[in-house]
Amino acid sequence: MNEHPISVDWDEIPEDADDRALLDGAHRTYRCACGIPLGERVKAELHAMETDQCSTCFGRASREVLPGFTEACRACAGTGRRGAQLMWETAYGEAEQVITVGLVRQVTRRLPEPFALSQAADAVRGMLGLPAGRLPVGPRVRDLLLRLEQEGELVMVSAPDELLGNDGSMVLYRDPLWRRITTT
Ligand SMILES: [Zn+2]
Ligand SMILES: [Zn+2]
Structure with missing residues (x-):
């Protein structure tokens, strides 16, 4: 108790x-x-x-x-x-080592656009041969996709699933969609 x-x-x-x-x-x-x-x-x-x-x-x-x-x-x-929190932190640290920005870039290039976070995570899991639940692949891939978005390689194209905050200024995405920004 x-x-x-x-x-x-x-x-x-x-x-x-x-x-x-x-x-x-x-x-x-x-x-x-x-x-x-x-x-x-x-x-x-x-x-x-x-x-x-x-x-x-x-x-x-x-x-x-x-x-x-x-x-x-x-x-x-x-x-x-x-205990579970510490295990998660360790697993996330491990995911950070294995799942690099280069890997995510490579994997998402092969996906039809727009692609969802879950599709990118599945593709990464497949590429590394990771069973589901072995590492926090989804959260790590999400962080990297957000980084690529910040760096101007990707753009998020889905509408938020939820608007939060006093004036709806905070948004929540469950399985957002991204598209690559192609420069010619
Ligand atoms: Zn207490
Ligand atoms: Zn908790």
């Missing part, structure tokens, strides 16, 4: 709240049932770690990204446990 359920309370969110800070854990107050004063996020993260809980979702297995919008915690594979 968990003696340290950490709960999160939303503070009043100002109209002009910074979206990035909001996603990063601002405007919340954290407390633990054991009574230790937590307050801000950093302290809550430390307390989660010392009580063997995931420091991203505070052992809750899901996180409320914004008031009323909850998603399963990816950092601990939805378990809420610190």
Whole structure:
């Protein structure tokens, strides 16, 4: 039985709240049932770690990204446990070594356009002969596709699946589509 359920309370969110800070854990107050004063996020993260809980979702297995919008915690594979979180971090580090930007570029060149994140991830998995679930291929491929987009090689062509935030300025994509930018 968990003696340290950490709960999160939303503070009043100002109209002009910074979206990035909001996603990063601002405007919340954290407390633990054991009574230790937590307050801000950093302290809550430390307390989660010392009580063997995931420091991203505070052992809750899901996180409320914004008031009323909850998603399963990816950092601990939805378990809420610190051990699982550490394993995920190690696996992600391994994926970073194996899945390079060059590999992703090579693989996506062969895909019909526009291609979805899931298709690119499957192609990478196939190329490396990785069984599903062996490494966090999807998250790594997503990060690299976003990087290629920033560098001007790709453009995201799908509409967001969800608009979040006070004014819908934050967007969420589940399986976005990309297209290559061809320069002639
Ligand atoms: Zn506690
Ligand atoms: Zn978690």
